[in-house]
């Protein structure tokens with residue numbers, strides 16, 4: 001099959017799978033604040049199940065094509081080429097696809113392979129790409145507070161991620177504060193206030209909508225230092241349609257924080273929505289120009305058919321993937337486990 005036809009076929013499949021587009025609208029604040037649940041170890045098997053269920057669409061997209069390519073056949077050049085195309089179509093990106101195929105060519109070329117063998121080998125190759133970036137966000141309470149600036153395009157899950165992190169830190173007994181720095185969005189401010197009430201995390205909110213985000217962050221850090229808080233999570237706006245204004249605002253926030261603590265913000269988390277596929281890759285490029293991104297959080301892996309993009313992100317940027325989101329509850333945000341993710345993505349237990 002000509003490359004173009006194959007692409008068209010895969011895109012057709014994707015278009016069908018993606019309609020209607022899974023873009024969850026931010027619910028009204030009351031609903032946007034499910035009761036946070038303690039992040040206990042018991043939650044772990046549940047998380048894995050949700051990760052698997054969540055990735056089911058990504059998995060189906062990849063494995064349907066794999067099944068078509070590898071039903072007991074010799075791994076020749078044509079098969080490798082089809083494998084590469086399948087991986088690219090599953091959002092793993094060209095560079096990762098080439099790297100994986102190179103691994104197959106080196107170790108398995110000319111051999112007869114079954115679909116199961118291909119899956120197991122794929123999981124290993126993918127896991128090797130992901131392992132270096134799977135690094136949890138380490139909070140240093142000694143910074144008193146460790147300042148985490150959270151950036152990203154509107155709707156990716158910044159505010160929700162902040163609320164989840166605050167709930168988890170509170171459950172660990174840390175004094176976690178949240179700053180409602182997306183001051184134009186009343187819903188974001190309320191969303192944090194509701195989570196704050198439920199978790200006992202302090203919320204620093206603007207006095208009126210549209211208040212200066214940098215001034216708010218500055219004041220929040222002053223108070224948090226006085227109170228010797230452990231973590232200060234700073235929400236920000238994500239209006240990417242006005243890129244220069246957003247860049248100005250984010251840089252100003254970072255600058256005023258430094259006036260009190262030269263090392264702040266200690267972490268700059270970029271939140272990406274897995275349902276946006278390759279867009280997420282572009283967003284990393286754009287935000288890296290604006291601020292010094294130190295790590296990624298990938299949300300909405302539940303229900304995305306484009307979870308493979310995590311592999312593309314790892315290969316292209318090498319930035320730590322601190323956590324992944326598979327739902328809206330506090331426990332649905334978890335450190336990123338490369339092996340778990342790779343095996344789930346290719347449909348292995």
Ligand SMILES: Nc1nc2c(ncn2[C@@H]2O[C@H](COP(=O)(O)OP(=O)(O)O)[C@@H](O)[C@H]2O)c(=O)[nH]1
Pocket residue numbers: 024025026027032152153154155156157158159160161188238271299300301302303324325326327328332
């Ligand atoms: N299914 C799912 N929804 C999520 C996840 N993370 C965030 N959301 C939802 O995505 C929507 C936008 O999130 P929000 O935090 O307001 O995004 P923000 O504009 O970046 O602050 C909300 O409805 C969230 O509940 C996730 O991991 N899974």
Ligand SMILES: [Mg+2]
Pocket residue numbers: 155158159160182185188
């Ligand atoms: Mg928000």
